[in-house]
Amino acid sequence: xxxxxxxxxxxxxxxxxxxxxxxxxxxxxxxxxxxxxxxxxxxxxxxxxxxxxxxxxxxxxxxxxxxxxxxxxxxxxxxxxxxxxxxxxxxxxxxxxxxxxxxxxxxxxxxxxxxxx
DNA sequence: ACGCTGACTATTA
DNA sequence: CTAATAGCCAGCG
Numbered sequence: 001x002x003x004x005x006x007x008x009x010x011x012x013x014x015x016x017x018x019x020x021x022x023x024x025x026x027x028x029x030x031x032x033x034x035x036x037x038x039x040x041x042x043x044x045x046x047x048x049x050x051x052x053x054x055x056x057x058x059x060x061x062x063x064x065x066x067x068x069x070x071x072x073x074x075x076x077x078x079x080x081x082x083x084x085x086x087x088x089x090x091x092x093x094x095x096x097x098x099x100x101x102x103x104x105x106x107x108x109x110x111x112x113x114x115x116x117x
Numbered sequence: 118a119c120g121c122t123g124a125c126t127a128t129t130a
Numbered sequence: 131c132t133a134a135t136a137g138c139c140a141g142c143g
Binding site: 028029030033039040041042043044045046047048049050061064065066067071072073074076077083 | 123125126127
Binding site for chain 3: 119120121122123125126127128129130
């Protein structure tokens with residue numbers, strides 16, 4: 001994640017960051033946007049997720065939820081239940097489209113990257 | 118070129 | 131407390 005990050009498109013940066021999310025953890029659109037220097041453009045992160053279906057390697061978009069821990073993008077997967085199913089497969093409890101214990105499972109890219117550098 | 122839409126968020130009423 | 135509003139900015143008709 002050297003300065004090459006700057007050369008890539010915002011979407012690509014989002015994809016790479018999302019791939020860094022550990023299994024069984026989740027993060028938010030806002031956190032990603034903020035980490036990439038666009039705290040006001042959480043919506044663009046959502047768009048990036050939309051693009052992520054065609055991107056290789058595959059992006060674990062199911063680990064990205066909104067600020068409330070809600071699976072706002074579940075309907076954009078192949079099947080509406082695809083996202084929840086994948087999260088549960090990783091040990092994340094999902095109830096009524098909301099990640100349970102979200103605050104504890106939340107993975108802050110900003111904090112992690114700081115610690116990494 | 119213009120306006121509407123949206124996998125968001127923060128603020129105000 | 132909940133509900134509405136306004137920034138946000140890249141696609142699409």
